[in-house]
Amino acid sequence: MAAIDISSVGKIYNGGVRAVSDINLDIKDGEFIVLVGPSGCGKSTLLRMVAGLEAISEGTVKIGDRVVNEVEPADRDIAMVFQNYALYPHMTVRQNLEYGLKNRKTPREEIDARVNEAARMLEITQYLDRKPRALSGGQRQRVAMGRAIVRKPAAFLFDEPLSNLDAKLRVSMRGEIKRLQRRLGTTSIYVTHDQLEAMTLADRLVVLNGGQIEQVGSPLDVYHTPASTFVAGFIGSPAMNLVKAELQGDKLAIGPSLISLNGYAPTSGAVTVGLRAEDLRTTSASDGMPFTVEYVEELGSQRLAHGLVGDQALTIALSGEAEITDRMQLTIDPSKLHFFDAGTGKRLEARALAKAAPTLAEPVA
């Protein structure tokens, strides 16, 4: 068990391609950190640098009190769970679990005790004498986690461990990972491209884009106050609507419609406005945003209507029973609007919110 301190870490591959730059992250002991971002954002590279599978080009990684830049993966006191499980195919489940301990010359009784305990925890006791190929995907993933658990490492590193499982199994394994991590209290770094997985698992989310941190914060912080249009578009399903708009004094002009802001306007001129699909309401009043429905997605509990306001695409989430007509009037509570700089995409604090909201893009202490 240990804190992990990542400071000014960067990765430059041979040939000068920069995959990751200037990452600073303080991970507290026992914290569950999720690195999330689209493919190629450098999240796996960052994880692999912590694991020691990639050389660290810049900066330092500390596990506990020790700088581990030059330490072999085996000696970093970490355990890793891979996307394709990476179980040794010729060994039984028991031998898979034992292998790391044997290499460390752990006494026999200790190995047996730990393997049996991990197997019980993961409910794989009855499979201990099987080969991995005789197991289902979910069981293999449990074995892969077991291999990490028996080591009692300072940190777990997960590299998209659930991506190869079907949707239903993914949900239940997600719960299991979370429960297990709570119970063991081991510092964990988890890489995923699935924002839902990230939201549900994380103590703190790290949203990465283009090798840099876009935002760090608790899942709800990130959801409610995204630091940039990138984060806004990435976190949440359906993704936040981002539309071009113009601030005219205390009024917001989106396409043909004007919304009164009641003093929430952060600036004036062109902005990008973020509207969560579930914050938009239909109204019978005629002064709302005119919305033309193009098609509807039925989710059972929700209906998602996709359409246009002016010439900009917008999605609204309505309750399962809500009636949908071809043309609707929409309204939104001005306090639920997110403003982003039209050029840089960075968040602009609405004046009334500015006092209450915590500083963003900083680790929450």
Next chain:
Amino acid sequence: MYRIRFTDHLILILGALFLCMPVVVAFMTSTHTAADIHSNGLSLAWGDNFIATYEKVLTQKGGFTGDITGARMVMNSLILGIGFAVGKIVLSMLAAYAIVYFRFPMATLSFWVIFTTLLLPLEVRIMPSYQVMSDLGMLNTYSGLIVPLLASATGTFYFRQFFKSVPEELLEAARIDGAGPFKFFIDILVPISRTMIAAIFIIMFVYGWNQYLWPMMMTTDESFFTLMRGIKSILQVWVGSNIPDYNEAFALAILAMLPPVAIVVIFQSWFIKGLTESDK
């Protein structure tokens, strides 16, 4: 759905007969006496000379010096075949391991140099090889027979392709589990290459077993004769009497065929897996 018809079976049966008949004829003929074969030609019927022929072939001393038996030749061939196969597998696995898993200057070049030697068959380099062995005083030794042919581009190439198909994560998991280069090779790579090893073993065993030119160059001492040479010399030596000993030549040919067939039959499921499957 395609229904299997009688003609399908017919084609298969004809094919099987076509391949098997010569062997059956050779075996059946070998059970007759030489005089019988000489007067009646090849035979498909069982003769009554089976035990006598094979006993004579296996135990009677022959050759110019008269101290080489069939059994001895079978043993020599086995030593050559197994020595070849095992040595080639060990060498080519180690070479492929170095090429695939270690970064060193000119690794790719080394591989291509090895690969290019595929273009140079034994016959091309047989004189220099002979010269080297002769200078080292290794003529008429088993190691002289085996060692010069051990480096195998084919084997190295097969193992390289196989190692490249092993998922990278397996190596990474092993590194995190504290396995060094040697442990990874022995504990992980060798066991998962089992089927590949079996396939290469068969190919290389048969290759070694069938060597004719090299043993003929390397050995003048008849106690090192292999079966392939023996078949020839039996005819040469015993032809001098009034009737050539066809039955013994056939018997020896059958004996020469048995070990490779046995090995293929024993290893065939692994063999096919090794060449086709990629279950890792």
